[in-house]
Amino acid sequence: xxxxxxxxxxxxxDDDDLDMPQHxxxxxxxxxxxxxxxxxxxxxLYVTIGRHTxxxxxxxxxxxxxxSQPVRVxxxxxxxxxxxxxxxxxxxxxxxxxxxxxxxxxxxxxxxRSPASGxxxxxxxxxxxxxxxxxxxxxxxDIVVPVLRPSVEDTLEKGRAVRxxxxxxxxxxxxxxxxxxxxxxxxxxxxxxxxxxxxxxxxGRFDQALHDMLNDPNTPTLLGRxxxxxxxxxxxxxxxxxxxxxxxxxxxxxxxxxxxxKTACKIKLAIHAINRKFHFKTTRSSPDxxxxxxxxxxxPWRVYAAKLDxxxxxxxxxxxxxxxxxxxxxxxxxxxxxxxxxxxILQSRFVGIKRGPSAAGIQKILLDELNVNVSYWKAWRAxxxxxxxxxxxxxxxxxxxxxxxALLQASNEGTICYLEHKNDAEGGSRFKYCFVAYGASVSGYxxxxxxxxxxxxxxxxxxxxxxxxxxxxxxxxxxxxxAFGVVDSENDSAWEWFFHKLSTxxxxxxxxxxxxxxxxxxxxxxxxxxxxxxxxxxAVHLWxxxxxxxxxxxxxxLMSAAARAFTITEFNKKFxxxxxxxxxxxxYLVDIGFEHWTRAHFKGHRYNIMDSNIAESxxxxxxxxxxxxxxxxxxxxxxTVMSWFAMRRARANREMGTxxxxxxxxxxxxxxxxxxxxxxxIADLEFQVQDPNGECFTVKLGAASCSCREYDLIGxxxxxxxxxxxxxxxxxxxxxxxxxxxxxxxESFAGKIYxxxxxxxxxxxxxxxxxxxxxxxRRPPGRPRKIRILSRGEFKKSGQSSTRRCRRCGRxxxxxxxxxxxx
Numbered sequence: 001x002x003x004x005x006x007x008x009x010x011x012x013x014d015d016d017d018l019d020m021p022q023h024x025x026x027x028x029x030x031x032x033x034x035x036x037x038x039x040x041x042x043x044x045l046y047v048t049i050g051r052h053t054x055x056x057x058x059x060x061x062x063x064x065x066x067x068s069q070p071v072r073v074x075x076x077x078x079x080x081x082x083x084x085x086x087x088x089x090x091x092x093x094x095x096x097x098x099x100x101x102x103x104x105x106x107x108x109x110x111x112x113r114s115p116a117s118g119x120x121x122x123x124x125x126x127x128x129x130x131x132x133x134x135x136x137x138x139x140x141x142d143i144v145v146p147v148l149r150p151s152v153e154d155t156l157e158k159g160r161a162v163r164x165x166x167x168x169x170x171x172x173x174x175x176x177x178x179x180x181x182x183x184x185x186x187x188x189x190x191x192x193x194x195x196x197x198x199x200x201x202x203x204g205r206f207d208q209a210l211h212d213m214l215n216d217p218n219t220p221t222l223l224g225r226x227x228x229x230x231x232x233x234x235x236x237x238x239x240x241x242x243x244x245x246x247x248x249x250x251x252x253x254x255x256x257x258x259x260x261x262k263t264a265c266k267i268k269l270a271i272h273a274i275n276r277k278f279h280f281k282t283t284r285s286s287p288d289x290x291x292x293x294x295x296x297x298x299x300p301w302r303v304y305a306a307k308l309d310x311x312x313x314x315x316x317x318x319x320x321x322x323x324x325x326x327x328x329x330x331x332x333x334x335x336x337x338x339x340x341x342x343x344x345i346l347q348s349r350f351v352g353i354k355r356g357p358s359a360a361g362i363q364k365i366l367l368d369e370l371n372v373n374v375s376y377w378k379a380w381r382a383x384x385x386x387x388x389x390x391x392x393x394x395x396x397x398x399x400x401x402x403x404x405x406a407l408l409q410a411s412n413e414g415t416i417c418y419l420e421h422k423n424d425a426e427g428g429s430r431f432k433y434c435f436v437a438y439g440a441s442v443s444g445y446x447x448x449x450x451x452x453x454x455x456x457x458x459x460x461x462x463x464x465x466x467x468x469x470x471x472x473x474x475x476x477x478x479x480x481x482x483a484f485g486v487v488d489s490e491n492d493s494a495w496e497w498f499f500h501k502l503s504t505x506x507x508x509x510x511x512x513x514x515x516x517x518x519x520x521x522x523x524x525x526x527x528x529x530x531x532x533x534x535x536x537x538x539a540v541h542l543w544x545x546x547x548x549x550x551x552x553x554x555x556x557x558l559m560s561a562a563a564r565a566f567t568i569t570e571f572n573k574k575f576x577x578x579x580x581x582x583x584x585x586x587x588y589l590v591d592i593g594f595e596h597w598t599r600a601h602f603k604g605h606r607y608n609i610m611d612s613n614i615a616e617s618x619x620x621x622x623x624x625x626x627x628x629x630x631x632x633x634x635x636x637x638x639x640t641v642m643s644w645f646a647m648r649r650a651r652a653n654r655e656m657g658t659x660x661x662x663x664x665x666x667x668x669x670x671x672x673x674x675x676x677x678x679x680x681x682i683a684d685l686e687f688q689v690q691d692p693n694g695e696c697f698t699v700k701l702g703a704a705s706c707s708c709r710e711y712d713l714i715g716x717x718x719x720x721x722x723x724x725x726x727x728x729x730x731x732x733x734x735x736x737x738x739x740x741x742x743x744x745x746x747e748s749f750a751g752k753i754y755x756x757x758x759x760x761x762x763x764x765x766x767x768x769x770x771x772x773x774x775x776x777x778r779r780p781p782g783r784p785r786k787i788r789i790l791s792r793g794e795f796k797k798s799g800q801s802s803t804r805r806c807r808r809c810g811r812x813x814x815x816x817x818x819x820x821x822x823x
Contacts, residue, residue: 001047001048002023002047002048003023003024003030003045003046003047003048004021004022004023004024004045004046004048005021005022005024005033005043005044005045005046006020006021006022006043006044006046007022007043007255007256008040008043021046022255028321031252032252032253032254032321033045033254035252035254036252036254036256036257040256043256252272253268253269253272253303253316253319253321254316254319255316255317255318255319256315256316257315257316258308258313258314258315259305259313259314259315260312260313260314261312261313261314262287262290262305262307262312262314263340264314265290265305265314265316266282266290267340267341267344269292269303270336270337270338270341271341271344271345273333273336274333274334274336274337274341274370274372275370276323277330277333277371278294278296278301278323278325278329278330278333279294279295279329279330279331279332279333279335279336280292280293280294280295280301280303280336281293281295287307288306288307289304289305289306289307290304290305291303291304291305294323294325294329295325295329295332296323296324296325296326296329296330297329298324298325299323299324299325299329300320300322300323300324301320301321301322301323301325302318302319302320303316303318303319303320303321304316304317304318304319305317333372334372334373334374337366337370337372337374339378339381339382339385340382340385342362342366342374342378342379342382342385342386343382343383343384343385343386343388344386345370346362346365346382346383346386347386349386350386350387356383356386356387357383358383359376359379359380359383360376360379362374362379362382362383363376363379366379387628392629392631392632393629394461394462394463394629394630394774395773395774396629397629397630397631397632398431398463398630398772398773398774399771399772399773400631401419401431401434401630401631401772402419402772404631404634404756405417405419405434405436407756407757408436408634408638408756410757411754411755411756411757412438412439412440412753412754413439414439414440414442414443414751415436415437415438415439415442416435416436416437416439416442416483416501416504416505417434417435417436417437418433418434418435418501419431419433419434419435419772420432420433420434420497421772424773424776428771428772428773429771429772429773430772430773430774430775430776431772431773431774431775432487432488432775433485433486433487433488433494433497433498434485434486434487434630435483435484435485435497435498435501435502436483436484436485436634436637437482437483437501437502437504437505438481438638438641438751438753439751439753440641440645440749440750440751440752440753441480441481441482441483441641441751442505442751443750443751444480444747444748444749444750444751445472445482445505445506446747447474447475447739447744447745447747447748448472448473448474448480448739448748449472449473449605449607449739450509450511450512450513450605451472451473451513451515451605451606451607451609452470452471452472452482452506452512452513452514452515453470453471453472453473453514453515453516453609453612453614453615454468454469454470454471454514454515454516454522454612454615455468455469455516455517455612455615455616455618455619456468456469456490456495456519457469457619457622457626458626459486459626459627459633460626460627461626461627461628461629461630462774463774463775463777464488464489464775464777465486465487465488465489465775466486466487466488466489466490466494467484467485467486467619467622467626468484468485468486468487468490468494468495468498469481469483469484469485469615469618469619470482470483470484470498470502470506471614471615471618472614473609473614474648474745474748474749475660475663475739475740475741475742475744475745475748476648476660476661476662476663476745477608477662477663478648479614479617479618479644480748481618481637481641481644482502482506483501483502484637485498485501486630488775488777490519490521490522491521492521492524492525494521495521495522495524495525496524496525496528496529498525499525499526499528499529499530500529503529503530508529508530508531508532508533509532509533510532510533510534510604511604511605512530512532512533512534512604513533513534513535513536513604513605513606514526514530514533514534514535514536515535515536515537515538515606515609515611515612516535516537516538516612516615517537517538517541517612518537518538518541518542518545523535534602534603534604535596536596536597536602536604536606537592537596537597538610538611538612539560539563539564539597539610539611540611540612540613541611541612542559542563542592542597543556543557543559543560546559546585546588546589549585549588550582550584550585550588551582552581552582554581555578555581555582555585558574558577558578558581559578559585559589561574562574562575562578562598563597563598563599563610564599564610565598565599565600566599566600566708566709566710566713567600567708567709568600568601570600571594571598571600571601575589599713600709605713606713607713607714607715608714621640622636622637622640625637635756638753638755638756641753642752642753642754642755645749645751645752645753646752648745648748648749649746649749649750652742652745652746652748652749653746655742655745657733657742658733658736658741658742659733659736659740659741659742660740660741660742660745663716663736663740666716667716667717667722667732667736670716670717670718670719670722671719671722671726671732673719674719674720674722674723674726675723675726676691676692677689677690677691677692677719677720677723678690679723679724679726679727682698684702685700685701685702685728685730686698686699686700686701686702687699687701687723687724687727689720689723689724691720697720699711699720699721699723699724701721701724701725701730701735704721704735704737706718706720706721708720711735715736715737715739715740716736716737716740717732717735717736721735722735806819806821808821808823809821809823
């Protein structure tokens, strides 16, 4: 059996060599054909079957004649060989031939016949079309038939006649003849596996099995991997259809392979060479063609690729893919692993807003998978290129930002977006500030307790900048993002601009409370924009400052306890202890102002929020996205918030109780402690509650108040209130503030966040900035910092601390030079 194929007309162009039949002579060329057939469906495969004595005798016997010489009946060994050939042919992956339609019986049969070819005879002779006649049929040495796949349903009981039809594809043998019925000789054109009837073209069982297998995406291929899915929109053909699955291409090379550009062709050639561990060089190159050859002096490996059309597509016109180079000539294959090639290989690891491997991880991946050693610096540059390929460039992200924000508002009703730019001296506009608040966050804010935590964190991209965030806490004590913005740095102007935009839906009122660290620009911005709202300092940041500045360490813990005290009496006890231990620390806390950092003296309602941990946690969620391009970072934030809202909405809808899960747990804990308290009546819904230490508290259930002030300030019944409600059988859920009820929780996440459609789906107005340039910044020398500088009082978590040990005496606390111990 001989295999050959021919390229479609649209690939021929002006290259006459491609017009010749291409013969397949080894397994490697079969694999190359299969890879090419996946990309180009118009390439047919032809099989030339040589007749031998047994086949001729079987044909004569099937036609009812007598054999010219004795026929050897296949024995058990022949049966095994035939079955093995059938199995190998059945599992091979071959394209489905076009079914033949009915024709006039008098019409001459036109058949494609491939000339005899040797192992090195590739594309030397053209395909010849001949008229079929009885004399020619008897004298021809070969029969050319389309590729058929034998059906596994046929059994050995059908006898040798079935095998003649399956294996050799002999025309002129009908099912009646096979079954021993009446001999009805038909023309070969009418006995193809696909026949034409009045209803239309029908596939035979063999072609139908092949058709089903080729169109089944779960069918394993000869190479051990599935073919890529291709969507046919019926609008593309030719080169466009060949390029439709470009991203799925492997590294196989063959004549006719089409690439999107010359650069893509060079990268694919490099990947092909790296996987096969050989080195090539570019001997000739121009914008319209290039020639690459193996570095081996006597090695015939050579690829010629030329420009296909004005779109820049490149096609391999000639290729000699066999190698004779030595190991010494192959050893420099790692030089082909340039940063561009590595970036192309690793691009898929960054698709879908993934952080991807680090530079050290890339080094290990290349060594394990490609056996290539690269430096850390090359791996780092390749990572940057891979991120640009997968996520876009930093400059392009700024240019597309106006369009992205317009699309975001169009797809998410109620979303608030502001973009501010400044004119550049050389023309155009440069990015300055950006503000985004999703419509779902805006509609859910009225259901929040009016405590907003603000914080800023630095961006790690090429142009730096700072990400400002405003978050709240929902009824289940979880983070509720309100808005975020990108500015040049944490300065007075940036914070003031951010608060102005935030005030569009977070309105200024005496009931509103802001919590932040003690950054001076935050204080300035709040004073200028939110004149009625209260501002409180983060107790954790204050604890870090005290812990790092004043001794002993116990004073910082006393400061934290004093800040969280509910009553003035409890606060005074703690502060007196601070004065006794460190008068300097007490003076420092007095200068800050008690109303600014303590709960007992604070004028507003901080509820349970005494620090900015929810904002710090939000920054930690966005840690890996802060080095992405701007639009990619915005998409990371959008998908994160969208997922949070979807999960919490589903959880809230499943909740059957009155209180949110975390609030219900807190009420249950307080109830367990309340059982040890003594309760006495004072008046209607007023009680005296005495704890085991003898201290008495007054509870007024009607006013939702307790003298311990925990119930008053948080809105969740304390142990005293629960003890009083248990005495009279008052429902404990009714004591909890409405902010913590499940209906309020559901209202918080009623809004939905939708993805951003493509840019082509929006008609951008004339006022939209389309030539936005990145901010003008001066990049500092050295490598960009990935880990922020710890603020005062923060300590880096580490494992076991190293202890200095003397190499002279072996004791700790000193070194060899200062050792005075006897030995």
